[in-house]
Amino acid sequence: MKTANAIEVRGLNLAYGTASVLRDVNLTIPRGAVVGLVGHNGAGKTSLIHCLLGAIVAQEGSVEVLGENPMGFSDPVRAQIGYVSQTPELLEWMKAKQYLDYISAFYAEWNAGRVNELMAKWGMDPKQKISDMSLGQKQKVALLQAIGNSPTLLVLDEPVASLDPIMRRDFMRSLFDDGAERTIIVSSHLLSDLERIITHLILVKDGKILVSEEWDLAVENLQKVRLPQPLEPQAGLISQHSQNGQVTAVVDVRSFDPRALPPSATLTTMNLDEIFVEVMS
Amino acid sequence: MDPIQFDINPSASIPIYKQIVLQVQRMVLGGNLARGADLPSVRTVASQHAINPMTVSKAYSQLEVMGLIQRVRGQGMIVAATSARPKSLKQRLELLRPIVRSAATHARELDISLEDAIKEFKDHYGEESK
Numbered sequence: 001m002k003t004a005n006a007i008e009v010r011g012l013n014l015a016y017g018t019a020s021v022l023r024d025v026n027l028t029i030p031r032g033a034v035v036g037l038v039g040h041n042g043a044g045k046t047s048l049i050h051c052l053l054g055a056i057v058a059q060e061g062s063v064e065v066l067g068e069n070p071m072g073f074s075d076p077v078r079a080q081i082g083y084v085s086q087t088p089e090l091l092e093w094m095k096a097k098q099y100l101d102y103i104s105a106f107y108a109e110w111n112a113g114r115v116n117e118l119m120a121k122w123g124m125d126p127k128q129k130i131s132d133m134s135l136g137q138k139q140k141v142a143l144l145q146a147i148g149n150s151p152t153l154l155v156l157d158e159p160v161a162s163l164d165p166i167m168r169r170d171f172m173r174s175l176f177d178d179g180a181e182r183t184i185i186v187s188s189h190l191l192s193d194l195e196r197i198i199t200h201l202i203l204v205k206d207g208k209i210l211v212s213e214e215w216d217l218a219v220e221n222l223q224k225v226r227l228p229q230p231l232e233p234q235a236g237l238i239s240q241h242s243q244n245g246q247v248t249a250v251v252d253v254r255s256f257d258p259r260a261l262p263p264s265a266t267l268t269t270m271n272l273d274e275i276f277v278e279v280m281s
Numbered sequence: 282m283d284p285i286q287f288d289i290n291p292s293a294s295i296p297i298y299k300q301i302v303l304q305v306q307r308m309v310l311g312g313n314l315a316r317g318a319d320l321p322s323v324r325t326v327a328s329q330h331a332i333n334p335m336t337v338s339k340a341y342s343q344l345e346v347m348g349l350i351q352r353v354r355g356q357g358m359i360v361a362a363t364s365a366r367p368k369s370l371k372q373r374l375e376l377l378r379p380i381v382r383s384a385a386t387h388a389r390e391l392d393i394s395l396e397d398a399i400k401e402f403k404d405h406y407g408e409e410s411k
Contacts, residue, residue: 034333169331176327176334195291197333216296216339268386269294 003067006183012061036194037187039204082151088142097126107149136162223267301340320358
């Protein structure tokens with residue numbers, strides 16, 4: 001059955017031994033959303049992705065992906081998911097095209113025409129041995145592996161860090177140019193890339209979700225304000241930090257009462273880079 | 282006539298869909314985009330700027346609801362026949378306001394005086410109007 005939401009996570013808690021990794025994570029991701037998963041290294045992004053893919057089981061909480069529990073994915077659902085990990089795990093002794101042909105055998109709906117077309121467009125040598133490739137070239141192979149079957153859900157964990165800006169734009173275009181409805185989750189530090197494509201933003205800090213919001217609403221409603229002293233904890237206050245005696249607070253203007261601010265304070269909107277810096281500091 | 286080129290800055294603190302909406306509004310209401318003129322397809326705009334096609338669709342849908350553009354079967358989006366240029370200065374100023382507000386904030390942040398900011402604006406106004 002096709003569910004309205006691609007992903008639903010409720011009350012997820014994950015710990016490795018005594019170290020808490022994910023704390024009470026709740027997420028609802030509608031089908032067709034492009035989600036930017038953003039946070040420091042070690043914030044829990046990769047662990048969250050592993051929970052979504054069924055690679056880790058959390059101690060508490062429930063996860064549903066494309067209507068199923070990841071621990072018991074059926075073959076048809078598994079075939080709808082594409083995944084690129086931080087470090088591509090490829091069969092190094094094979095050549096690029098040989099490898100992708102080999103992978104294609106596992107999928108009923110592999111689009112060989114599109115894969116070959118993208119391979120040419122991305123300047124790849126089909127006969128190059130994977131072990132001879134740079135990290136960037138390996139990432140291209142891994143990306144083709146993930147999108148070759150036109151997945152309904154594509155999960156990308158720092159997929160393009162080693163690629164140049166032109167190649168990254170080409171890759172972003174390739175996510176959409178087949179016109180299929182696709183839910184995409186991208187974990188990346190390349191925030192200016194994310195700004196081009198995301199519909200939703202998830203900010204993770206220390207295993208907790210600080211912001212989970214439609215991006216167009218986040219960019220308009222999360223605003224910063226500089227203050228002489230910190231604000232009392234209150235509705236709409238998302239974060240604050242002080243530096244050199246000056247406090248910068250981030251508030252959600254939809255729920256924050258501006259009467260809490262001194263008259264001279266001005267609220268200003270931010271781009272993703274600024275939101276990251278101000279909320280994560 | 283050349284197809285319209287949108288000026289999109291993904292790193293601005295205005296949502297991309299709104300950047301497109303404001304530009305089409307300005308061009309249509311300012312008379313720079315004639316009734317019946319074609320808009321580039323969602324796919325063309327998305328591919329050109331490497332942005333999400335859904336964002337472009339969102340902008341076009343909003344412009345359609347506003348009555349500024351209309352969908353023509355087999356032809357895509359065109360500037361609506363009924364879209365009239367507003368006569369009032371007040372309406373046109375309203376369209377300018379978001380950009381001026383953002384420029385004013387930046388000027389303050391950069392510690393640029395009102396006088397210098399206005400001089401800068403004047404220089405550009407002359408340059409663009411030639």
